[in-house]
Structures are given as C-alpha cells and as structure tokens.
Amino acid sequence: MEAKLIERLEAAVARLESLSAGGISARGLPDGVDEVSSDPSILAFDDLMAQYAARVSAAAEKIGGQVLDVTKLVLEAFSVQKKLLIEIKQTQKPDMAGLVEFLKPLNEVILKVNAMTEGRRSDFFNHLKSAGDSLSALAWIAYTGKDCGMSMPIAHVEESWQMAEFYNNKVLVEYRNKDQIHVEWAKALKELYLPGLRDYVKSHYPLGPVWSASGKKASSASSKAPPPGAPAPPPPPPASLFSSEPSQPSSSNPKQGMSAVFQEISSGNVSVGLKKVTADMKTKNRTDRTGVVSASGKETHSSSPSFSKAGPPKLELQMGRKWAVENQIGRKNLVIDDCDAKQSVYIYGCKDSVLQIQGKVNNITIDKCTKMGVVFKDVVAACEVVNCNGVEVQCQGSAPTISVDNTSGCQLYLSKDSLGTSITTAKSSEINVLVPTGPDGDWVS
DSSP states (O other): HHHHHHHHHHHHHHHHHHHTTTTBBBTSSSSHHHHHSHHHHHHHHHHHIIIIIIHHHHHHHHHHHHHHHHHHHHHHHHHHEEOOOEEHHHHHOHHHHHHHHHHHHHHHHHHHHHHSSSSOOOTTTHHHHHHHGGGGGGGGGGOOOTTTSSSSSHHHHHHHHHHHHHHHHHHHHHTTTTTTHHHHHHHHHIIIIIIIHHHHHHHHOOOOOOOSSSSSSSOOSSHHHHHTTOOOOOOOOOOHHHHHOOOOOOSSSHHHHHHHHHHHTTTTTOOOSOOOGGGGGGGGOOOOSBBOOOOGGGOOOSSSOOOBBTTOOOEEETTEEEEEEESSSSSSEEEEEEEOTTOEOOOOOSEEEEEEEEEEEEEEEEEOEEEEEEEEEEEEEEEEESEEEEEEEEESOSSSSSEEESEEEEEEEEEEGGGTTTEEESOOEEEEEEEEEETTTEEOO
16 A cells, blocks of 8 residues: 555656646746635635535526627636736736726726627627626725725725625526526525635735835736837727726716606696507517518607617617617607517617607616606506616506615606515616605605
C-alpha cells in the first residue's frame, strides 16, 4: 500500500517538473500567475463557480434561446471577475480613472447583458432583466473605502440582488405552475448571489479587494493616448456600471388636461369621440390582409399626423391573443372594446395619448410611454408600467397586482374594488396612489 502511494507521488513530482521545465505551471498558467491562482481566495472562487454556477448553467441549457445566451454572459462576467481578482493581487491600487480602466473588461460584459433588455420586450424579458440587474453585484470589486460612495462589499451584493429579485420573482410566479425548469433557473440564479457570492465576499473580501503594495502599476486611459498623427479615439461608450452620470431631470407631473380626461371617463361620459375597433377591422373578418390588422388608418384628423420616428402607429389584435398599441401620439380617444380574459395588451412608445380598455384582459404592459393615460376595467394577472415618464393609470374594476419599474412620475387611480391591489415598485420615483373617498368619489392620495 505504502509502495503504491510513494510511486504515485513520484509520478506526480515528475509531471510537475516536466511542466516547469517548459515554462508552464501545473495549472496551465504562466509561472508568475500560478502562485496567485493557488491563493485560498482564488481557489474559493473556483469552488463558488463549481457549486452554484453549474446549476444555473444546467437549467439554462434545458431552456435554451435567450435564457441560455444571457446565462453564458453572466458566467462570463464571473470568469472576468476571477481574472481581475488575480490581477489585483499583482497590481498597485490605481486612482479612480485607472480603476475604471482596470474594470473595463467586466463592464463590457455587463453592457452586453444590458443590451439584451433593450428594444421591445421579449417573452423572456423578466429572465433577461433579472440576470442583467444581478450583475451589478459584481461591482463590489470597485470598493475602495468608506468615501468611495458605495456600500460595503457584503451589503452591496445584497442590495444589488434586491434590484434583480423584482424580476426574478416574476419568473417564479409566471412559471410556478407552468414549467419547473424556469423555476429552477430563477432559484439557482439567486443562490449564485445569495448565499454564493455574498458568503464568498464575506469570507475573503469583507473590506474590499486588497491591492498589492509592490506590484505593477495599473494602466489608465490617459496612459494609452495615441501617438501624434494617429486617428482620434472613438467616442466613449454608454454610461457604465462603474462610471455613472446623474439622470436628466424630467417633469413627472402630468398635465391637468390628463386628469381632466380621467375625470370625464369616471363620470361615465365615455361614448363621445372614441375610436372603436369594429368587427370588420379584426383579422378573421379582413379579406385584404392576413396576420394582423391595423386600426390606425380608420380615422383621419385635420391636425398634424401623429407619426412616431420609431414606426407607424398601431392599434391591432395580433394572432387573436395580443393587442398591440404602438407609437400613438396625441390620440386622446383610443379604445379597445372587444376583448376577453385570454388576451393581453401591450402599449409601447406612445406619447400624450389616452387608451381605454373596456373589458377584462389577462395582462397589461405599458412600456416606454410618456404622458400616457390608460384606463381599464379588470385585469386577471397584472398591470405593468416599465420605462415610462409621467403616466397615469386608472383601474375601474379589480387588479391583483400593479407593478411600476424604472419609471419617473406615475399616478395610479384605484377603484373601491381594487383597494386590495398589491403595488410593487423598483427604481422609480414620484409615484402617487389615489383612491376614491366620500359620496362623490373624490380622489385623494
């Protein structure tokens, strides 16, 4: 037994000597890096990935598509962070400009994930946003002290996940009784950060990364200036996780005219001047078109045409399941009156308009709208307001959930039947909830 053990040890030593003779370490890294790679904190990071990342990856492989793509980017970001942790142990602490340049590889991966959430919402929008928002937790590596404007590393990881959990919970609710693979993905993603990353930071970097006192100096953007006569560098990339600019102030107080429109609707005078979707405008009754039908050409106005740069205005029922209301500008008389509880309504890119939904629908999403008013009767699942500015939403019946995300200025008008509505918000400001009181039903916040 002892002879076999000695034989194996001698074989291992011979193997290490042969690798060393070739200038490569036992871990396949340059000699200078291998010593750092064997540091307990780096080995613990490998354990973190093996224990938690594998579960996220396995679930994503079964789902495929955009979920798999965004999961690969999440794991790529963790891999980049490991490389940065190795470099930190060999690099002197840089100034702020040098730190931004040092963290650029991580920021580039995060920007790729954020780009996947832009544009029209995909069927896996909640997955993408959950993954994208979670990556801000990796910014704990930028902590340089109590005056750097960040929370302590452990708290930063926990706070960052709280932002991502808003969308992660949506995945859990949506697929709880539909597809357990998505539930497994959402749970595994959370465990990657809590307890995974949090406990790792708590054990090895509770006060932030420890830079080398005698290592190499980190290069900065200024040290990479082009030589004389070289072409000018490209413009800077979009605002990143590590170099944020204050958001532009915007008016979140809707005009009194919008409130006046809601008051008129509440009074019951809703049949005058409304733009109706009639039976001949539905897909099943159209002979000149297939697929989708547009209601935008049904009405002409003497005023300037409401045409958005993003595309032509739409008000149409697509595939019998989804109402698309897009790029409507200055239309105060939009209405959907022939709908059912299996249909959803998606409102995108509208401005200074009012839409009435006169019937029960499954879900309502208001995305990237400005000064938009939406009045609906009942919703089965939820009404969601995302990436909007100065919108007003009135529920005349019941709604289990109303969520507001990344929105500046939102007025919510609830009926007596919807006072038990669950309202959730994230990254939003100036949200007012008004409820009817008294015999006249006056609105109070």
